[in-house]
Structure formats: C-alpha cells, structure tokens
Amino acid sequence: MDLTDARWRKSTRSGASGGDCVEVADNLPGVVAVRDSKDQQGPALIFAPAAWRSFVRSASQR
Structure with a gap:
C-alpha cells in the first residue's frame, strides 16, 4: 500500500x-x-475505518 x-x-x-x-x-x-x-x-498496520473506530471505542472504555 502506498502511504506517500x-x-x-x-x-x-x-x-x-x-x-x-x-x-x-x-x-x-x-x-x-x-x-x-x-x-x-518501518511497517504500518492498515485497518478498515470501521475496524479502527471499533478499536478506539473499545480502548477508550478501559
């Protein structure tokens, strides 16, 4: 994936x-x-926007 x-x-x-x-x-x-x-x-992790929102929402509840 091009991240330029x-x-x-x-x-x-x-x-x-x-x-x-x-x-x-x-x-x-x-x-x-x-x-x-x-x-x-170095490498970057790539997420679908919905998956990233779900992760952030879950992490912010901890």
Missing part, C-alpha cells in the same frame, strides 16, 4: 518527551494506517 500521501499525527496520549508512541494517518481513502513513531520507515 499519509498525514501522520501522534497519539494525544503521547508525552512531551516523545517516548513510546504511535502515529495514525486517517486521511487515506478507505483505510487507517498506524505506525511506530520511533520507526517511521
């Missing part, structure tokens, strides 16, 4: 020190991409 046009943003839970964090790109048609902020050239 992805606009990555860090998690709002990221600390000021920039420690362990994920970045999310949700501007791509039909997918949400997630990557490790410390390995920006």
